Amino acid sequence: MTEAAMEPMYRHRVTRIWNELRHQQKDGADTPLAIADLLPLDQYHYLGVAPVEEAARHLKIGAGDRILDIGAGVGGTARYLADKFGCRVTGIELLEHLCTAAGELTRRTGLSDRVAIFQGDILEVEALPIAGQQFDGWVALMVFLHIPQRQQLLRHCHALLKAGGRFYIEDYYLRRQPTETERHALAATVACPYLPSREEYESHLESAGFSALEFVDVTPQWTDWVQQRATQFHAERDRHLAVHGAALVESYDHFYRTVADLFASGAVGGVRLAGQKL
Numbered sequence: 001m002t003e004a005a006m007e008p009m010y011r012h013r014v015t016r017i018w019n020e021l022r023h024q025q026k027d028g029a030d031t032p033l034a035i036a037d038l039l040p041l042d043q044y045h046y047l048g049v050a051p052v053e054e055a056a057r058h059l060k061i062g063a064g065d066r067i068l069d070i071g072a073g074v075g076g077t078a079r080y081l082a083d084k085f086g087c088r089v090t091g092i093e094l095l096e097h098l099c100t101a102a103g104e105l106t107r108r109t110g111l112s113d114r115v116a117i118f119q120g121d122i123l124e125v126e127a128l129p130i131a132g133q134q135f136d137g138w139v140a141l142m143v144f145l146h147i148p149q150r151q152q153l154l155r156h157c158h159a160l161l162k163a164g165g166r167f168y169i170e171d172y173y174l175r176r177q178p179t180e181t182e183r184h185a186l187a188a189t190v191a192c193p194y195l196p197s198r199e200e201y202e203s204h205l206e207s208a209g210f211s212a213l214e215f216v217d218v219t220p221q222w223t224d225w226v227q228q229r230a231t232q233f234h235a236e237r238d239r240h241l242a243v244h245g246a247a248l249v250e251s252y253d254h255f256y257r258t259v260a261d262l263f264a265s266g267a268v269g270g271v272r273l274a275g276q277k278l
């Protein structure tokens, strides 16, 4: 999707981080930040750092490896991997304000020598500083749901990986045909205009040249987790109103509730997908 189409979903993300840091009196431009300070704020996927640990395990990440983080958000995955495993991580992030925040947070955690997040569209890889490069592995956590052009996307992802390199994806997939209301909620609130079924997802990856695919259905865990997230955010509404104001709280309440309903209805599922370029 275009930057403009993605903007409503991500409008308040960076504001939420700065508001929380201000609330904790850690908002000074040069106040150092620990990775642990940011974990509740900078992981834009489900179940905390579990997916990042899982990615490291599948990619067998070691010190000095070069990892690509596709759709890096504010750099939470990239910083965690670089800090814990000593690898170098290059991120590509479509939205400029997330990318700027990623740079600022990375500088304040002292990881700028190993983490670099560039602004751009992974579909236009020729225009990015990673054009022509090949990485030891790539991760894409909760990103491909925003990108309907799967053939083009996976062709680039294949070219960006060394022979023998591994990838790790966490994403939505379609479990049954959505109703018109569900289709609208996905497109308008989650910026997700297209989802493949499990069979289509695997076939897209195989057609792009990937093999050794492992498809793990995590729908039950994610259904519980997104429900709990929506319930907890709503229960702490007064606290969030005081810290963030009404516009942000209304937006998050609506977003979290929409996602929880999409999983509860059985239309959308969650997948952890790993594989290799032989």
Ligand SMILES: C[S@@+](CC[C@H](N)C(=O)[O-])C[C@H]1O[C@@H](n2cnc3c(N)ncnc32)[C@H](O)[C@@H]1O
Pocket (backbone or CB within 6 Å): 001, 006, 010, 042, 043, 044, 045, 070, 071, 072, 073, 074, 075, 076, 077, 092, 093, 094, 095, 098, 120, 121, 122, 123, 140, 141, 142, 143, 146, 147
């Ligand atoms: C749900 S967030 C996940 C961020 C990060 N992977 C994480 O787990 O914390 C999805 C991110 O993908 C980015 N994105 C979507 N389409 C993209 C594209 N075509 N190229 C690069 N980034 C993209 C969005 O801007 C957003 O920051």
